[in-house]
Amino acid sequence: xxxxxxxxxxxxxxxxxxxxxxxxxxxxxxxxxxxxxxxxxxxxxxxxxxxxxxxxxxxxxxxxxxxxxxxxxxxxxxxxxxxxxxxxxxxxxxxxxxxxxxxxxxxxxxxxxxxxxxxxxxxxxxxxxxxxxxxxxxxxxxxxxxxxxxxxxxxxxxxxxxxxxxxxxxxxxxxxxxxxxxxxxxxxxxxxxxxxxxxxxxxxxxxxxxxxxxxxxxxxxxxxxxxxxxxxxxxxxxxxxxxxxxxxxxxxxxxxxxxxxxxxxxxxxxxxxxxxxxxxxxxxxxxxxxxxxxxxxxxxxxxxxxxxxxxxxxxxxxxxxxxxxxxx
Amino acid sequence: xxxxxxxxxxxxxxxxxxxxxxxxxxxxxxxxxxxxxxxxxxxxxxxxxxxxxxxxxxxxxxxxxxxxxxxxxxxxxxxxxxxxxxxxxxxxxxxxxxxxxxxxxxxxxxxxxxxxxxxxxxxxxxxxxxxxxxxxxxxxxxxxxxxxxxxxxxxxxxxxxxxxxxxxxxxxxxxxxxxxxxxxxxxxxxxxxxxxxxxxxxxxxxxxxxxxxxxxxxxxxxxxxxxxxxxxxxxxxxxxxxxxxxxxxxxxxxxxxxxxxxxxxxxxxxxxxxxxxxxxxxxxxxxxxxxxxxxxxxxxxxxxxxxxxxxxxxxxxxxxxxxxxxxxxxxxxxxxxxxxxxxxxxxxxxxxxxxxxxxxxxxxxxxxxxxxxxxxxxxxxxxxxxxxxxxxxxxxxxxxxxxxxxxxxxxxxxxxxxxxxxxxxxxxxxxxxxxxxxxxxxxxxxxxxxxxxxxxxxxxxx
Numbered sequence: 013x014x015x016x017x018x019x020x021x022x023x024x025x026x027x028x029x030x031x032x033x034x035x036x037x038x039x040x041x042x043x044x045x046x047x048x049x050x051x052x053x054x055x056x057x058x059x060x061x062x063x064x065x066x067x068x069x070x071x072x073x074x075x076x077x078x079x080x081x082x083x084x085x086x087x088x089x090x091x092x093x094x095x096x097x098x099x100x101x102x103x104x105x106x107x108x109x110x111x112x113x114x115x116x117x118x119x120x121x122x123x124x125x126x127x128x129x130x131x132x133x134x135x136x137x138x139x140x141x142x143x144x145x146x147x148x149x150x151x152x153x154x155x156x157x158x159x160x161x162x163x164x165x166x167x168x169x170x171x172x173x174x175x176x177x178x179x180x181x182x183x184x185x186x187x188x189x190x191x192x193x194x195x196x197x198x199x200x201x202x203x204x205x206x207x208x209x210x211x212x213x214x215x216x217x218x219x220x221x222x223x224x225x226x227x228x229x230x231x232x233x234x235x236x237x238x239x240x241x242x243x244x245x246x247x248x249x250x251x252x253x254x255x256x257x258x259x260x261x262x263x264x265x266x267x268x269x270x271x272x273x274x275x276x277x278x279x280x281x282x283x284x285x286x287x288x289x290x291x292x293x294x295x296x297x298x299x300x301x302x303x304x305x306x307x308x309x310x311x312x313x314x315x316x317x318x319x320x321x322x323x324x325x326x327x328x329x330x331x332x333x334x335x336x337x338x339x340x
Numbered sequence: 341x342x343x344x345x346x347x348x349x350x351x352x353x354x355x356x357x358x359x360x361x362x363x364x365x366x367x368x369x370x371x372x373x374x375x376x377x378x379x380x381x382x383x384x385x386x387x388x389x390x391x392x393x394x395x396x397x398x399x400x401x402x403x404x405x406x407x408x409x410x411x412x413x414x415x416x417x418x419x420x421x422x423x424x425x426x427x428x429x430x431x432x433x434x435x436x437x438x439x440x441x442x443x444x445x446x447x448x449x450x451x452x453x454x455x456x457x458x459x460x461x462x463x464x465x466x467x468x469x470x471x472x473x474x475x476x477x478x479x480x481x482x483x484x485x486x487x488x489x490x491x492x493x494x495x496x497x498x499x500x501x502x503x504x505x506x507x508x509x510x511x512x513x514x515x516x517x518x519x520x521x522x523x524x525x526x527x528x529x530x531x532x533x534x535x536x537x538x539x540x541x542x543x544x545x546x547x548x549x550x551x552x553x554x555x556x557x558x559x560x561x562x563x564x565x566x567x568x569x570x571x572x573x574x575x576x577x578x579x580x581x582x583x584x585x586x587x588x589x590x591x592x593x594x595x596x597x598x599x600x601x602x603x604x605x606x607x608x609x610x611x612x613x614x615x616x617x618x619x620x621x622x623x624x625x626x627x628x629x630x631x632x633x634x635x636x637x638x639x640x641x642x643x644x645x646x647x648x649x650x651x652x653x654x655x656x657x658x659x660x661x662x663x664x665x666x667x668x669x670x671x672x673x674x675x676x677x678x679x680x681x682x683x684x685x686x687x688x689x690x691x692x693x694x695x696x697x698x699x700x701x702x703x704x705x706x707x708x709x710x711x712x713x714x715x716x717x718x719x720x721x722x723x724x725x726x727x728x729x730x731x732x733x734x735x736x737x738x739x740x741x742x743x744x745x746x747x748x749x750x751x752x753x754x755x756x757x758x759x760x761x762x763x764x765x766x767x768x769x770x771x772x773x774x775x776x777x778x779x780x781x782x783x784x785x786x787x788x789x790x791x792x793x794x795x796x797x798x799x800x801x802x
Contacts, residue, residue, distance in 0.1 A: 064622075085621070090616070094615055095615065097613055100354070109350055113343055
């Protein structure tokens with residue numbers, strides 16, 4: 013299988029601002045890729061270049077084997093971050109229109125629109141005007157518009173922004189379903205948790221430059237913080253014995269629990285057994301790196317730290333989807 | 341190409357199938373109808389009924405009787421009917437037929453009877469020749485007044501009927517009127533006085549009035565326009581109005597569709613639907629589709645109004661005035677003018693965030709388009725003046741000016757029409773190029789509204 017998207021040394025500037033800097037990106041066919049980074053990192057600009065809505069100043073790109081997305085537009089589905097509907101158009105008419113623009117023809121299209129509306133629970137809204145729909149309903153219609161023509165490549169720009177948790181779950185299912193059908197998916201988000209839940213692999217960009225491009229598993233291995241979370245059964249218990257356990261480097265309070273840093277070369281399994289023997293535990297778990305930690309760590313120069321800058325960066329990538337969404 | 345047509349079809353349907361458009365299409369003919377049919381009736385139907393007296397100081401003793409006769413209500417009515425008859429005779433064929441039908445006659449009769457109660461009721465009071473002038477004027481100064489208020493005072497000069505020895509001219513009369521005298525009644529009084537004085541003079545000199553009238557009048561017959569196809573009555577008003585009608589039709593259709601194009605582009609942008617579209621079609625396809633769709637809207641407007649105009653002319657049996665070549669040219673000019681102005685509208689629409697911001701950018705275009713409108717009279721009177729010829733070659737004004745000239749009584753030579761079309765086509769091509777550049781950049785630009793300079797810079801970029 014070839015690569016669905018290839019970007020080589022792509023750079024895009026707006027006046028003095030470098031939006032994307034020497035970006036290399038390869039998304040293999042059939043992959044589910046997360047494209048992450050805080051707001052303003054250059055995600056949307058990159059996506060627009062992939063779709064030939066904008067053109068790079070420098071560098072090469074190919075999409076679905078073509079030199080430009082313009083030659084493969086009908087095989088690409090796109091859900092822009094700035095998305096809207098024709099207010100006065102009826103929902104089904106809008107989807108039929110978009111389907112036609114995407115090269116789907118014939119009577120099968122109406123049937124397909126109908127099926128999709130049923131899938132997302134909007135069958136009753138087919139003949140309503142778009143402006144009559146709630147915001148969540150509009151988002152679903154927009155999602156359907158992106159996939160109505162069964163694309164080979166689906167690009168979603170912040171697909172979860174403005175969605176309530178129920179709709180978020182629905183969209184997640186639909187994305188996974190499209191992926192299961194064999195569609196390559198690239199989706200961008202500034203909320204790292206979403207990427208963790210969905211992707212096999214993430215590309216992280218910061219200030220226009222790529223800072224990470226790895227599978228989730230590799231990231232977890234590479235950025236293993238080598239620490240445990242320990243919560244004693246009795247909250248008032250004395251934790252001094254924990255420090256004495258072999259392989260423990262340091263014990264530090266972390267909310268209601270304690271964070272236990274492992275010494276170099278210590279075996280996590282052995283330490284867990286010893287800890288449980290030292291103080292009765294309510295919970296012991298291996299701490300796993302979150303993308304958020306990884307991101308902050310990378311941006312701040314390697315180490316995982318928790319300074320002011322770190323807190324700010326964390327906040328920028330931790331929004332739970334309740335961000336003020338684009339105006340309809 | 342298929343995608344362009346899909347965009348065009350949606351654009352057309354989204355514009356035409358709205359209540360606003362349908363009402364807008366009907367409102368213009370309705371307003372014209374109101375102005376042409378209803379207003380004159382509202383004005384003519386209820387003239388204020390005038391009751392009062394006119395005082396006459398008549399040293400000759402020969403004027404007042406004839407004046408009194410002239411101002412009797414029955415005579416007022418007779419004069420009005422005669423006026424009506426003349427007016428209906430001046431009407432062209434089909435209309436005259438309708439006016440001459442028995443039903444119409446009955447309606448006229450009814451109107452006349454109703455009008456009898458409305459004609460002025462004037463008493464002519466003869467004052468003693470020795471009456472003090474100031475005293476006679478005093479009632480005129482009184483504000484308001486009852487039923488028998490004095491409306492005017494006529495002082496006939498002593499030599500009005502008999503010339504004084506050694507003088508070339510006859511005397512006349514002085515007229516003093518109430519501050520609020522209806523000017524139509526003043527005309528009636530003057531006409532009555534003229535009639536009475538002339539009558540008195542002719543009698544005094546023992547002449548035959550009929551003979552004199554016959555000698556001094558030459559009937560003015562309507563002129564006939566002789567063309568290759570034959571003869572027809574000329575109509576001065578139509579010669580002036582027809583070119584204007586063509587130009588207004590062109591202007592309305594171009595502006596209507598241009599305005600819709602602007603609105604729908606701004607709407608797509610501010611709705612954020614544009615990026616969804618751009619993932620399916622290129623900016624150029626989108627723009628072309630939109631321009632074509634709105635062009636169809638303009639054609640519809642043009643066809644409907646031209647059709648209405650043709651029906652109106654048909655009912656007046658004056659369809660012959662319409663030159664088919666002119667209509668074809670009008671459609672050609674529509675396409676050229678529309679592409680020029682439409683491109684600019686699309687570019688503007690793509691560049692701004694909301695309609696309000698577009699107004700600033702549109703002002704120069706609007707002013708440009710108003711030029712032929714302002715110069716309508718000079719151009720249709722002198723269709724071959726230097727100004728008219730030069731303006732014919734300046735896009736997008738040239739389209740309107742040439743159409744105005746073609747519909748006038750002295751059409752320009754065909755080479756000028758051709759050259760104007762060429763220059764307009766070149767203008768349209770430049771406008772399209774400009775719009776395509778701006779459209780691509782503008783669509784995804786949000787924030788500060790651009791100035792004309794910014795648009796030009798965008799066009800020169802990439």
